[in-house]
Amino acid sequence: MERMHEVPRRGASRQHRTEALTASKIVDAAITILDSEGEEALTTRALAHALATGAGAIYHHLGSKQAILAAAAAEIVMRAIARKPEGGAPDADIRALMLTLFDAIDEHPWVGAQLTDQPGQPALLELYECIGEHVDALHVARPSRFTAASALVNYLLGVASQYAAAARYGRQVGRKRILADIAADWCGQQRAATHPFAHSTALELAEHDEREQFIAGVDFLLVGITTTTRPA
Amino acid sequence: MERMHEVPRRGASRQHRTEALTASKIVDAAITILDSEGEEALTTRALAHALATGAGAIYHHLGSKQAILAAAAAEIVMRAIARKPEGGAPDADIRALMLTLFDAIDEHPWVGAQLTDQPGQPALLELYECIGEHVDALHVARPSRFTAASALVNYLLGVASQYAAAARYGRQVGRKRILADIAADWCGQQRAATHPFAHSTALELAEHDEREQFIAGVDFLLVGITTTTRPA
């Protein structure tokens, strides 16, 4: 066995609780663990310990680990949406919204995995709703609103799940390093023949600005959406 | 406990093996289980049983369960790429390629989860390379090739991970039913006030053609890419 989890953690609440446990306290504790120690560190045992309680108490308030994760992801998404900028031109607003969501995922990469863990995720509804309302402001023709909003959501989900993967793989290493390692692989001698495109873009993979790249993709979609679906 | 896995399965190889075990045989057996019984059914025990061997034999050929899944996903992606249509106009070719990949994911939805399980996934390199080569054929200006290819890959990953989620949630139920259930939720009385966009597009969620919707998103991206990045 290589694993050696140190369950007892310093700080916070190892004392007996004084206030009653609530669903929202459980979710907050889960977010704290997810942010500071990553997806894999969130076990029912670690959560029970952080809350100074037993496993059963958690199940009394929230029915499953999936429910905790779904609630945690919804909380992060709703916080992000709440601080979205407002009142500019429709396309500027949608860019700003997408960047706000990107920043939230960059800060809480585990959300990216959770968004696509189960269908009908509450966080996904919030995401879709907010993006959809902004698409409406673009005056996209009726039958294309759904398609346009879905395309933006799907693109965001793709980026988000890659962030989650990188965070899972090496939290302390950092994305920069992970991308550099992949780029080094793509630079390999034999790759030039077998994977010429990857080989020739390896440098960009290692050095590009990820936020800029993200918004460039959003812009591709926005151009496509506005030039294709605007009513005549 | 509610779980009651029936490990002994009918048919196939419950006899002793006659030929030696190989990595590719393990991967093929894994694909069979993943396709027929879903992600959750692929345990080392189930795989060992299907191959009429012990757990250790599998670890002798492939170092971890993640390695098996990565190899299985790469196999599916490479098979899909191998049968991609060729020789039309660049933008027609890239649409055909994306549809081929979409169909592969529709048929093997677990691939969608695997693509974003770890960074540096071999399947992802193949995906990126093939899409990138097609972007090159579009004569996209140098500095934007990487951005354009990444946008297409990210969009595909977003769609793919949603397919994986639906398959995980209810394999026998079917996507159609899962989407209908979500749509029913969005149609709820109180949703009209809190989530007007979702409410007003619920019908489309339940009844839209998913393949058509997918390619519409690809078209948004292609229009954006070609009108934004073509050299003057």
Add this chain to the structure above:
DNA sequence: ACCTGAACACCGTTCAAGT
């Protein structure tokens, strides 16, 4: 070298029992 399968260190979840 290749394989076997019991054993190990975990998981999420349940449930009798306490307050």
Add this chain to the structure above:
DNA sequence: ACCTGAACACCGTTCAAGT
């Protein structure tokens, strides 16, 4: 009603032992 924590049914992985 709310909570406790031991117990249950799993996991992925290892490793001494066999061929």
